Amino acid sequence: xxxxxxxxxxxxxxxxxxxxxxxxxxxxxxxxxxxxxxxxxxxxxxxxxxxxxxxxxxxxxxxxxxxxxxxxxxxxxxxxxxxxxxxxxxxxxxxxxxxxxxxxxxx
Numbered sequence: 001x002x003x004x005x006x007x008x009x010x011x012x013x014x015x016x017x018x019x020x021x022x023x024x025x026x027x028x029x030x031x032x033x034x035x036x037x038x039x040x041x042x043x044x045x046x047x048x049x050x051x052x053x054x055x056x057x058x059x060x061x062x063x064x065x066x067x068x069x070x071x072x073x074x075x076x077x078x079x080x081x082x083x084x085x086x087x088x089x090x091x092x093x094x095x096x097x098x099x100x101x102x103x104x105x106x107x
Contacts, residue, residue, distance in 0.1 A: 013064045014094075021095045027069050028076055029088055037088040040081075056086050063087075 020027060026034065059079055066072045076084055 017091070018094050018098050021091065022099055026091075028063075028072055029091070033084070034088055037085040040085055041089065052082065052086070055080075055083050056090070059083055059087060060090075 017027065029037075059075075063072055063075055066075055076087065079087070
């Protein structure tokens with residue numbers, strides 16, 4: 001099965017998290033964990049393989065199916081550090097993309 005051919009993620013929960021994250025409210029990740037992930041960024045992204053991509057996609061789907069933020073945080077804390085790191089990077093990439101799309105640079 002192609003890891004990139006998956007069911008779409010429900011946008012409403014994700015949009016809400018991205019909206020809050022753009023305001024600096026990171027409900028799913030603690031500041032120390034975010035710093036740790038970015039300190040390990042090169043290590044986590046080097047040799048990203050299909051099985052890791054599949055794990056991350058599965059984790060995202062499961063994460064969004066959990067109804068409460070405490071449950072989401074517990075789920076994330078139980079993930080392998082490498083998977084959690086990648087989730088943090090993706091989360092911040094989505095925030096950045098959202099900011100670029102909603103607040104274009106004025107020149």
